[in-house]
Amino acid sequence: MRLMRLLFPPNPIKTPQTLFTSLRSLSLSSMAIPPPKSAIPSAAADNEAGLARRFWIKFRRESIFALFHPFSLCLASGDLKIESFRSYIAQDAHFLKAFAHAYELAEECADDDDAKLGISELRSAVLQELKMHNSFVQEWGLDAKDISISSAAVKYTEFLLATASGKVEGVKGPGKLATPFERTKVAAYTLGAMTPCMRLYAFIGKEFKALLDPKDDTHPYKKWIDNYSSESFQASAVQTEELLDKLSVSLTGEELDIIEKLYHQAMKLEIEFFSAQSLLQPTVVPLIKEHDSAKDRLMIFSDFDLTCTVVDSSAILAEIAIVTAPKPDQNQSEDQIMRMSSADLRNTWGLLSKQYTEEYEQCIESIIPTKRAEFVYNNLHKALEQLSEFEKKANNRVIESGVLKGLNIEDIKRAGERLILQDGCIDFFKKIIKSDNLNANVHVLSYCWCGDLIRSAFSSGGLHEPNVHANEFTFEESISTGKIVKKVESPIDKVQAFRDIIKSCQSDRKNLTIYIGDSVGDLLCLLEADIGIVIGSSSSLRRVGTQFGVSFVPLFPGLVKKQKECVEGRSSNWKGLTGILYTASSWAEIHAFILGY
Incomplete structure (x- = not known):
């Protein structure tokens, strides 16, 4: 009966947002119950948010799966085996090189000086991130040269570079594009394939950082967490989202649908990238991994x-x-x-x-x-x-x-x-x-x-x-x-x-x-x-x-x-x-x- 307490004020037809809307229109012969307002994101809020923010909210489910992934959990807890981290660093370096090249191609396609400058800054940030990876190699004595690149990493980088080259369904390659505006489309598509990765790492970095004891410096991957939770990386993620919003302002609904598909595909490929990392240890997720039906x-x-x-x-x-x-x-x-x-x-x-x-x-x-x-x-x-x-x-x-x-x-x-x-x-x-x-x-x-x-x-x-x-x-x-x-x-x-x-x-x-x-x-x-x-x-x-x-x-x-x-x-x-x-x-x-x- 807590139900009535929550949902039946003195006039039950005029109820809070948790109740059905427009129920006066119901009839015995045709009962059509519209969804409650709480089940639908606010249209006003969606319109106020930029394109990148709307996509992040829409595909929040994928970000949760990335956060709860066994690899992420081991990294957050600090018990990820060094062999697994070594492999990850090698894969991620390959990943970042593709990012730097994609930014370069996007910069060539952008027709706005401010957008070009912004993309150039983001490329510089990626190159700095690669230097950080090199410092990991030196600090822990990692030798990643002999580590082969996983098919999942190759799949993502090929997807990203194909997009940056204009090889998207219904889009011509940059060399054949007739007008600067068509080239700008490719820049927007490229940012659409890169933005979710930036936002995802910024999200994961902050979640991990919140679990660290500021007085405890024993976490072996604290430097990695500090990087992705840092103000500079968070700012880069925001800048990437703002550039996506800027480059997509004049696009048609059909073109925005293409960006949404690219964004979603990038999120799914990122989870596949995590799944491809080697884990040489027991993990508590997913719960059913040790389930024996017998x-x-x-x-x-x-x-x-x-x-x-x-x-x-x-x-x-x-x-x-x-x-x-x-x-x-x-x-x-x-x-x-x-x-x-x-x-x-x-x-x-x-x-x-x-x-x-x-x-x-x-x-x-x-x-x-x-x-x-x-x-x-x-x-x-x-x-x-x-x-x-x-x-x-x-x-x-x-x-x-x-x-x-x-x-x-x-x-x-x-x-x-x-x-x-x-x-x-x-x-x-x-x-x-x-x-x-x-x-x-x-x-x-x-x-x-x-x-x-x-x-x-x-x-x-x-x-x-x-x-x-x-x-x-x-x-x-x-x-x-x-x-x-x-x-x-x-x-x-x-x-x-x-x-x-x-x-x-x-x-x-x-x-x-x-x-x-x-x-x-x-x-x-x-x-x-x-x-x-x-x-x-x-x-x-x-x-x-x-x-x-x-x-x-x-x-x-x-x-x-x-x-x-x-x-x-x-x-x-x-x-x-x-x-x-x-x-x-x-x-x-x-x-x-x-x-x-």
Whole structure:
């Protein structure tokens, strides 16, 4: 019932951005649910940002996969074997030489003096970077002459130099270009293929730098990290992006599409470049790399509302009820389930929401210790028993109010089909379930009042296999009676369902359990799982967890720490009830951690 507290203010039609927009236009015969504003990047913000910035945001997923790559993780943790670093330096030097040549070709194509000067400055910066690489060779006594260049490095450099030579689909080579403007296009295309690499290294450099202890100079790759996190390199990345924006101002939509494709291709080739680096050591990512389907079982548990979705399911069900309610002058036959009018429903939802919000806050305040306590799972469990009782009473009020009477199962399923899910959520589950190399299953545990809505949402995304554990509507023929078959109403119900599922598994394999959630209702499951991952930014979850001694660790820094432990000889095995939860900002982070690229 936290759903109502979050999403049903006194006038549920005029809700925050997390609710559906323009729902007044819905009809029983044609239910078209537009996406919530929160699911779509702000058009105004996109227009204000430059082309390069928009592309970086659009392909953020690839940058996460690069950051969470085993090679990146070992480098960040400082335990990357020197042999692997030697090979990387050799590959990267080859990479940088291609960059310098591409800048030279781009400078020849640019027809603007300022652009020429900017490109020349960037080329000089690359040459300085090559000198830094030479200093690495001298400092560590590396001999990279005998190291062959990987096919991935060759693939990227050939792609880059082909682009800089004008060998892009639909574009002539520089020697045949008729006008200076056509030559400028090639300069823009070249910057489009180079900008993502510059921004990616600037991003990775800053992420690594944030993990370094300023007083600790023992990190073997501190010089490398200092270079890519430095103000000068960050400025070069910005300058490259600004030049791309400048050179693409006068291009057509079709030409901008070409740049976008080049940008995306460069991002993917960069991840392939990381993947080609030799790693002569154990790593903690991806999690499934040591999975043996004959001996192991991967069990993924997930909440649904606001973990998988951008809108809470109770909001959807309430809006369906309001939109499909009979009009004041519409007669209802005696054999129909009697329903409230639309106006009465709005008013009742408002009253229920107001009462829930006030009492929920009171309940949370009553269970939170005044001072932060040490983590003792049983103490938290006992406190959440009080919240569970509150949630059940709130559900009873909804049932008794009659607001859920008369909903048509087809309308519910249609709403589920149009439900917007978090970016990357479905792809993650599909890859888990459809992988031939994994012995895995997915379970969705939800407070949702109607499991049919969840099943419909997943099925529309091509995912038919997840096991859904939620409450269910009761129906007379295809019309809801307003009653609920209560299965998962509270934190205690959720954790009991979690335990029951694990107990029902055969003991022929070792289970690795992962729970992904976003709210207080998920807290017990998150802690009991071998790995608990919090997605989103629920303030009540943080408040309750923190005061009961739970630690919230951002996922990437947490993995860097785990990698250090792995190398130091301590076990990197995952286990629950440690009081540590990991936080992720997106499903891309979860995907990168568990499955890799």
